[in-house]
Amino acid sequence: MAADPAPGRPEVTEGLFSRKYAAATSIFAAVMFLTGLAALAVVPTLPTAARALDGVSLYPLVAGCFVAASLLGGVLGGHWADRAGAHRPLAAGMVLAVVTLLVSGASTSIWQLAAGRFLDGLAAGMVAVAINTAIGQTYPGHVRPRALALMSTCWIIPSLVGPPLAGLVAEWWTWRAVFYGLAALTLVPALVVVALLRSSSWSATPTPSGETASRPALLVATAVSLGAALGQYGVSGWDPRHLLFTVGGLALLVVFAPRLLPPGTWRAVRGLPATVLLCGLGSGVFFTLEAFVPLLLVTERGVPPVGIGLAFTGAALAWAASSWVQGHLLNHWPRHRLVVTGALVLAGAVAVAIVGTVPAMSAFVAASAMVVAAVGMGLFAPSLTVLSLSHSPAGRQGYASSAMQTNQNLGQISVLGAASGVFNAFLSIGWGEPAGYGAAFGLLLVPCAVAVLYAVRVRAPE
Incomplete structure (x- = not known):
């Protein structure tokens, strides 16, 4: 980890910091940009995909899966990063993001699309938390605010250009091409992230206290995500089976969700x-x-x-x-x-x-x-x-x-x-x-x- 700037020589340390961490900052920014693009660009194509897969009644499940899984992914990524360093959940999240885009693009049923969106949310939550943790574990304190601000701005352009571009691709070609194209764009940064974070200089020392503290939160987040998924499926129909899923999902949310919130x-x-x-x-x-x-x-x-x-x-x-x-x-x-x-x-x-x-x-x-x-x-x-x-x-x-x-x-x-x-x-x-x-x-x-x-x-x- 780089040392704090020496008194009276901030510009020297800043230059050394810039040279040492420029590559990592660029990769992290590219990852956040592509994560935002993947999260936002596919949304306009989901209604078209749901209609093509004859699953309009389950469309809310597809839309809600990403949110439910991102909650779990954030807690899982933080738990993993505290236990073994941020490099592992970040690399795993990037690889999972590519795989899930391929799964969604190849969907032959609305259930496969829902599974792909759930795994995509899991990957997005892991990546976002892991990047923030990696910056906190390896960047000098005086530069962390600027690095984190840069990560936030990487979502601006995807929010403006991602949806219409994805709409054009879906209209001129097919909605599947949106997922396949995003997978291709994410593949190279994913491989670079895996290679970069294999370096020991980007590996953090495990923190057993953080592991112990975060395990209950991980279990609670898992229960909440499961409850949300069960509930979303339950409200997609009106029969005893769907009612049973709805009751089960609500029970999990009522019991576990308050543990994540202020009394x-x-x-x-x-x-x-x-x-x-x-x-x-x-x-x-x-x-x-x-x-x-x-x-x-x-x-x-x-x-x-x-x-x-x-x-x-x-x-x-x-x-x-x-x-x-x-x-x-x-x-x-x-x-x-x-x-x-x-x-x-x-x-x-x-x-x-x-x-x-x-x-x-x-x-x-x-x-x-x-x-x-x-x-x-x-x-x-x-x-x-x-x-x-x-x-x-x-x-x-x-x-x-x-x-x-x-x-x-x-x-x-x-x-x-x-x-x-x-x-x-x-x-x-x-x-x-x-x-x-x-x-x-x-x-x-x-x-x-x-x-x-x-x-x-x-x-x-x-």
């Missing part, structure tokens, strides 16, 4: 618990819109994949613009009021989506719901992040950030599962897909209302 989260206790709860609710609404609106556009409006990709790009731009506005032009507003405003905009997006289910309406109406929702999240999410840190005791900001990320994933899984159950219930009684979409979207007004009602409980301390 009182589900009761919206004032302060950090309420902040964490609202984070999950808002993320769940947005993620469900991102899952169901593209499915509506494909199955009911016949929108090509490139159109779906452009909707995702528009949402990414809207989120970025809204986030900039709240951080600059509205910075003097109390944060809990920005949370209320964001939740109301999310409710407006839900209303637009409901109107978009009317067969006479243009596809543009439904697609615009994603952009409006992104505006709301640009106000909602950063404000809650700031509030979570203000509610955190000194030295516990990491715990607050982890809780926010965990409940964001849980909220996405839970709200999507509830909306999927309503959607499939309407299909099972023969009311048709437009009514099912409308009912699923209508359900999203409930978490929006809860967020508005409890926003006062997240007010920053005086």
Whole structure:
């Protein structure tokens, strides 16, 4: 590990650091870029793939598998990195990412696609945590913030260009080519990462204390991911078998999910618990819109994949613009009021989506719901992040950030599962897909209302 800069000679140490770690930083940035591209580019093609594989009813399972597995992958990657160093989970995650893209691209059934997405989420969670851990284990302290900031910016371009490019490939060729192309792009960096991290200079000393501390969290995360998967499958149908899976999944979530969250989260206790709860609710609404609106556009409006990709790009731009506005032009507003405003905009997006289910309406109406929702999240999410840190005791900001990320994933899984159950219930009684979409979207007004009602409980301390 490089030594800290010598007093009075920072530029010399900085130069030595740059030469020694430039290759690793470039590889890590390429890995994060491709991880973001793989995570975001395939999303617009999933509705097309689900329809081609005759698995529209199981589409929410495909969409939710990635989120459920990324939660488990993050905990698994952190546990492995603490026990044996970050090089092993990072190399394993990269190899698994290539394999899972090939599995998804070769899907002959919706179940194979769901399995591929689950393994892809597992790989993405492992890679993200392993890279952050590798930077923490091997980079000098004064450079770590810049390195971590660079890793975050590597997701910006994929969010803008990945969805429309993937849509073009799916429209001009086939949705399978998106997965195969991403696998080919990821293969070379994966091999380089494996070769680079075999070097002993990038291997960290195992930390037995970290291993002991993280094992319970690993078991809890496994139970939560399993519960989420069982629940997502259970709500895909209405019969005794599906009901049994739903009950089993809910039981696992009820028992184990609270162990990953601050006490009182589900009761919206004032302060950090309420902040964490609202984070999950808002993320769940947005993620469900991102899952169901593209499915509506494909199955009911016949929108090509490139159109779906452009909707995702528009949402990414809207989120970025809204986030900039709240951080600059509205910075003097109390944060809990920005949370209320964001939740109301999310409710407006839900209303637009409901109107978009009317067969006479243009596809543009439904697609615009994603952009409006992104505006709301640009106000909602950063404000809650700031509030979570203000509610955190000194030295516990990491715990607050982890809780926010965990409940964001849980909220996405839970709200999507509830909306999927309503959607499939309407299909099972023969009311048709437009009514099912409308009912699923209508359900999203409930978490929006809860967020508005409890926003006062997240007010920053005086």
